[in-house]
Amino acid sequence: xxxxxxxxxxxxxxxxxxxxxxxxxxxxxxxxxxxxxxxxxxxxxxxxxxxxxxxxxxxxxxxxxxxxxxxxxxxxxxxxxxxxxxxxxxxxxxxxxxxxxxxxxxxxxxxxxxxxxxxxxxxxxxxxxxxxxxxxxxxxxxxxxxxxxxxxxxxxxxxxxxxxxxxxxxxxxxxxxxxxxxxxxxxxxxxxxxxxxxxxxxxxxxxxxxxxxxxxxxxxxxxxxxxxxxxxxxxxxxxxxxxxxxxxxxxxxxxxxxxxxxxxxxxxxxxxxxxxxxxxxxxxxxxxxxxxxxxxxxxxxxxxxxxxxxxxxxxxxxxxxxxxxxxxxxxxxxxxxxxxxxxxxxxxxxxxxxxxxxxxxxxxxxxxxxxxxxxxxxxxxxxxxxxxxxxxxxxxxxxxxxxxxxxxxxxxxxxxxxxxxxxxxxxxxxxxxxxxxxxxxxxxxxxxxxxxxxxxxxxxxxx
Amino acid sequence: xxxxxxxxxxxxxxxxxxxxxxxxxxxxxxxxxxxxxxxxxxxxxxxxxxxxxxxxxxxxxxxxxxxxxxxxxxxxxxxxxxxxxxxxxxxxxxxxxxxxxxxxxxxxxxxxxxxxxxxxxxxxxxxxxxxxxxxxxxxxxxxxxxxxxxxxxxxxxxxxxxxxxxxxxxxxxxxxxxxxxxxxxxxxxxxxxxxxxxxxxxxxxxxxxxxxxxxxxxxxxx
Numbered sequence: 001x002x003x004x005x006x007x008x009x010x011x012x013x014x015x016x017x018x019x020x021x022x023x024x025x026x027x028x029x030x031x032x033x034x035x036x037x038x039x040x041x042x043x044x045x046x047x048x049x050x051x052x053x054x055x056x057x058x059x060x061x062x063x064x065x066x067x068x069x070x071x072x073x074x075x076x077x078x079x080x081x082x083x084x085x086x087x088x089x090x091x092x093x094x095x096x097x098x099x100x101x102x103x104x105x106x107x108x109x110x111x112x113x114x115x116x117x118x119x120x121x122x123x124x125x126x127x128x129x130x131x132x133x134x135x136x137x138x139x140x141x142x143x144x145x146x147x148x149x150x151x152x153x154x155x156x157x158x159x160x161x162x163x164x165x166x167x168x169x170x171x172x173x174x175x176x177x178x179x180x181x182x183x184x185x186x187x188x189x190x191x192x193x194x195x196x197x198x199x200x201x202x203x204x205x206x207x208x209x210x211x212x213x214x215x216x217x218x219x220x221x222x223x224x225x226x227x228x229x230x231x232x233x234x235x236x237x238x239x240x241x242x243x244x245x246x247x248x249x250x251x252x253x254x255x256x257x258x259x260x261x262x263x264x265x266x267x268x269x270x271x272x273x274x275x276x277x278x279x280x281x282x283x284x285x286x287x288x289x290x291x292x293x294x295x296x297x298x299x300x301x302x303x304x305x306x307x308x309x310x311x312x313x314x315x316x317x318x319x320x321x322x323x324x325x326x327x328x329x330x331x332x333x334x335x336x337x338x339x340x341x342x343x344x345x346x347x348x349x350x351x352x353x354x355x356x357x358x359x360x361x362x363x364x365x366x367x368x369x370x371x372x373x374x375x376x377x378x379x380x381x382x383x384x385x386x387x388x389x390x391x392x393x394x395x396x397x398x399x400x401x402x403x404x405x406x407x408x409x410x411x412x413x414x415x416x417x418x419x420x421x422x423x424x425x426x427x428x429x430x431x432x433x434x435x436x437x438x439x440x441x442x443x444x445x446x447x448x449x450x451x452x453x454x455x456x457x458x459x460x461x462x463x
Numbered sequence: 464x465x466x467x468x469x470x471x472x473x474x475x476x477x478x479x480x481x482x483x484x485x486x487x488x489x490x491x492x493x494x495x496x497x498x499x500x501x502x503x504x505x506x507x508x509x510x511x512x513x514x515x516x517x518x519x520x521x522x523x524x525x526x527x528x529x530x531x532x533x534x535x536x537x538x539x540x541x542x543x544x545x546x547x548x549x550x551x552x553x554x555x556x557x558x559x560x561x562x563x564x565x566x567x568x569x570x571x572x573x574x575x576x577x578x579x580x581x582x583x584x585x586x587x588x589x590x591x592x593x594x595x596x597x598x599x600x601x602x603x604x605x606x607x608x609x610x611x612x613x614x615x616x617x618x619x620x621x622x623x624x625x626x627x628x629x630x631x632x633x634x635x636x637x638x639x640x641x642x643x644x645x646x647x648x649x650x651x652x653x654x655x656x657x658x659x660x661x662x663x664x665x666x667x668x669x670x671x672x673x674x675x676x677x678x679x680x681x682x683x684x685x
Contacts, residue, residue: 258544259519259544262544262565262566263475263478263544263565264477265565265566266475266478266481266544266565266566266567267475267477267478267481269566269568270478270481270482270485270566270567270569271477271481273568273569273570274481274484274485274569276631276673276676277569277570277630277631277632277673277676277679278484278485278488278629278630278631279488279629279679279681280484284484287480288481288484291476291477291480291481294477295477
C-alpha cells in the first residue's frame with residue numbers, strides 16, 4: 001500500500017516538475033518572440049504612416065503651410081493615436097492621443113535621435129504607462145517634413161495574450177497531472193494486485209492454513225516471486241505435516257504408555273486397598289498377592305523395555321562383530337525355554353555356519369522378542385520354525401496370523417491385536433518397536449508376512 | 464431382598480478380579496466379561512442392575528457396549544485409563560451415569576456404585592442383619608423388632624458402615640462422610656459414636672476395629 005503511494009507521489013512530482021519547466025520555457029520563449037514581433041509590427045506601421053505622410057508632403061506640401069497641411073492630412077487619413085508637434089514652437093498640430101506634447105517629448109525625444117541606415121531604425125520609440133490605466137504602450141516618433149510625428153500603439157494585448165497562454169497552460173498541466181495520477185494509480189493497482197494476493201496468502205499460511213497457494217500468472221518478477229512463494233509453501237506444508245505426524249505418534253505413544261502404566265497400577269493399588277480394608281479368605285488373599293506380584297513384574301518389564309528402547313534411540317553406534325547365527329538362535333531359545341515348555345511348543349531350528357556382523361546381545365534380544373511373539377501367537381503344542389535362507393533370517397509360526405491392516409499397525413508401540421489375550425500372555429506391547437530399533441542400528445530391516453488363520457512369517461534381511 | 468447384580472466389563476484380569484472381590488464384600492452379585500462382545504451378549508441375556516465398563520476393550524469398545532446397555536436399560540459407570548476430556552464428554556453425553564479414572568480408590572468406586580443405584584431407584588428401602596432392621600426412608604433402626612433411638616450422627620455413621628459392609632473405612636473417611644469436610648472436631652468423636660452404636664445395637668463383635676485402618680462392619684455374605 002505504502003509503496004503504491006510512494007511511487008504515485010514520485011510520478012506526480014516528476015511530471016509536475018517537467019510540466020512546470022516546460023511551461024516556463026514555452027511561456028518565456030513565446031513572450032520574447034511576441035514582444036519582438038510586436039515591436040517590429042509597430043515599427044512597420046509607423047514607418048508606413050510616416051512614409052506616406054512624407055511622400056504626400058513632398059508632393060503637395062509647402063514649408064509655410066506645414067502645420068495646416070499636417071492637420072488636414074491626418075484628419076483626412078483618420079490615423080488614430082497620432083500626434084504631430086511643431087518642433088519650433090513645441091505646439092501640438094494634431095493630437096489624437098491621450099498624451100500631451102510635453103509628455104510625448106519627454107518619453108520619446110525625436111531631435112536627439114540619430115538617423116540610422118535601417119529604415120526602421122531611424123524611428124525612435126519608447127514605452128510608457130498612462131496614469132489612469134496600466135496599459136503597455138509603444139510610442140514611435142520621427143521628424144517628417146519639418147514636424148515631429150509620433151504614433152502611440154497600445155500593446156497591452158501582448159501581455160494579456162501571454163497571461164491567457166499561461167492560464168491555459170496551467171489548466172492543461174493540471175489536467176495532464178490528473179490523468180497521470182489516475183493512470184499511474186490504476187496501473188500500480190494492477191501491478192500490485194498479485195503482491196496483495198501474495199501477502200494475503202502469507203497471512204493465511206501464518207494463520208495455520210498450510211495448504212494455501214497463490215495463483216500469480218504474471219510473467220515478470222512478481223510472477224517469479226509467486227512461484228517461489230508456492231515452492232516455499234510446499235516445503236512448509238510438508239515439514240509441518242511431518243512435525244504433526246511426529247507429534248501425533250508421540251501423543252499416541254504417550255497415551256498408550258499411560259494406559260500401560262495405569263492398568264497394572266490400578267490393580268496393584270486396588271489390591272493393596274482391598275487387603276487392608278476387606279476381610280478376605282485365605283484363597284482370596286493369595287490371589288490378591290499373586291496379582292500384585294504379577295502386575296509389578298509387568299511394570300518392571302515395561303520399564304525395562306522402555307529403557308532399552310530409549311537407550312537404542314539415543315545411544316551412539318554399536319560394537320559390531322562377527323556372530324554365528326546359530327548361537328543367536330540357541331541363546332534365544334534358551335531364554336524362552338520356560339515359555340516354550342509352558343505351551344509345549346515345538347521349535348524347529350535349521351541353521352548352518354552362517355554368520356552376521358552385529359552386536360550379539362542386541363541381535364539376540366531382537367530374536368527373543370520375535371520368538372516370544374511367535375510363541376504367543378501359537379496354540380498349545382504349536383510349531384515355530386527358525387531358519388536361515390539366502391541372507392535372510394526367518395521366524396515362522398502356525399498361529400493365529402493377522403489381517404493386512406493389522407500388519408501395518410503392528411510395529412507401532414503398544415499396539416495389540418488381541419489386547420486381552422496378549423496381555424494375559426505378558427507382552428509389554430513394545431517388542432516390535434524394540435526389534436525395529438535394533439535392526440535400524442544394524443542397517444537391517446524386517447518384513448512381516450501373515451495370513452489370518454494360517455500363521456505369520458517374519459523375515460530379517462542381513463548383509 | 465435379592466442381591467443387586469453388577470456386570471464388570473474389564474479386559475484386565477487382575478483389575479476385574481479386584482473389583483469383583485470388593486463388590487462381593489459389599490454385598491453385590493457380580494459377573495465378569497473380558498471383552499465387549501461377550502459383555503453385550505450378557506447384557507441382553509441377563510438382567511443387571513449396573514454395568515462397570517472399561518473403555519479400551521477387545522472386540523467392541525466400552526462406548527459400543529454402553530449403547531447395548533442403554534437399550535436394555537442398564538445404567539453404566541465407565542472405568543477408564545484415558546483421562547482425556549474427549550472420552551469423558553463422549554461418555555457423559557451418551558448418558559453414562561459416571562466415570563472413574565484408573566487408578567481409582569476402591570471406596571470411591573463403591574460410593575459411586577451406591578449413588579448410581581440410588582439414582583436409578585435400585586437400592587433397598589430396608590436392610591436387615593443380626594436382628595437389626597434399618598429403614599432408610601423412615602431413618603429408623605429396630606433391634607429384635609424394638610425401635611432403638613439413635614442420634615442423627617450415630618444413624619449416619621451406622622448407614623456409612625452398613626453401605627460399605629465388610630470393608631474397613633478409616634476414621635478420617637467416616638469423618639468426611641458423616642460430619643463433612645469442614646468439621647474440625649477431634650477424630651475421637653468417631654470412636655465415641657462407634658461406642659454408642661455398639662452399645663445400643665449390641666454390635667460389639669460386628670463392628671470391628673481394624674488396626675491402623677479404621678472400622679469395619681462384618682456381615683456374613685449369604
